[in-house]
Structure formats: structure tokens, C-alpha cells
Amino acid sequence: MQTSSYDPTTGRAPSMTSGEERSVASLAHLSAIIAMIVSAGWLSFIGPLVVWFLYKDRSAFVRNAAAGSFNFNIWAWVMNVVAWILAFTVVLLPVAVILWVVAGVMTLWCHIRGAIVxxxxxxxxxPASIGLLH
Structure with a gap:
């Protein structure tokens, strides 16, 4: 695999980014959706974390994609936990439903968009994340 450096100031990978790097970076974004489906929504951060562990030293571009996906999934996971807590109060159930819908739609939209990009x-x-991985 050809290794390339990632320029965070321009937000772009170098023009010589290999096809493998682009494919694995896309997988880093889509792995969250796959993990979400397999785990009924609770372990969506596992897919990007696995990609990050496997490729963090091989490609800065892939590392950045996997870290961003993981950090966003932690944010969505926290939103889901808050929504479940609100749902148990019964009175705040409508707020919980709104949080679930927002987290679900944003998760699908952002990961698909991230894979395309x-x-x-x-x-x-x-658009939102809790910065644990870099």
C-alpha cells in the first residue's frame, strides 16, 4: 500500500492518494452503519474503532476518517443514552423520540456522506463529535 500524508489545513488528501486508501477510508465511515445494524444501534462505534486500530500507522488519511467516524458515533451514542433516560421519565418521551430521530438520521446521512467524500x-x-481519537 502506498502511504501518503494528509494535509489537515486544506482538508484534502494529496492528489496521489491510492485507491486502497480511499476504499478503506470509505469503509471506516460505512462500518459504523454496518455495526449499528448488527448491534441494534448500540455498538456503532466498534467498526470505525477496528479500522482505526488496523490502519492508524499505515495511512494518515484513513486514520483521520476512522477517528472522525468513531468520535461522531460516540456523540450519537451519548444522545441515545440521554434519550433512553428521558424516555423512562414518560413525560419527556416526546423529547426522547426527537433525539432518537435526530441521532438516527444524522448517523445515516453523515456516514454515507463521509464515505462518498x-x-x-x-x-x-x-458536524458533531466527542474528540477521543485523533
Missing amino acids: AQHGQAYRY
């Missing part, structure tokens, strides 16, 4: 060799910046 990664296929073009560009970095995708998630």
Missing part, C-alpha cells in the same frame, strides 16, 4: 480522496468533517 472519502471515495473522492477528501476528508469529511462530521
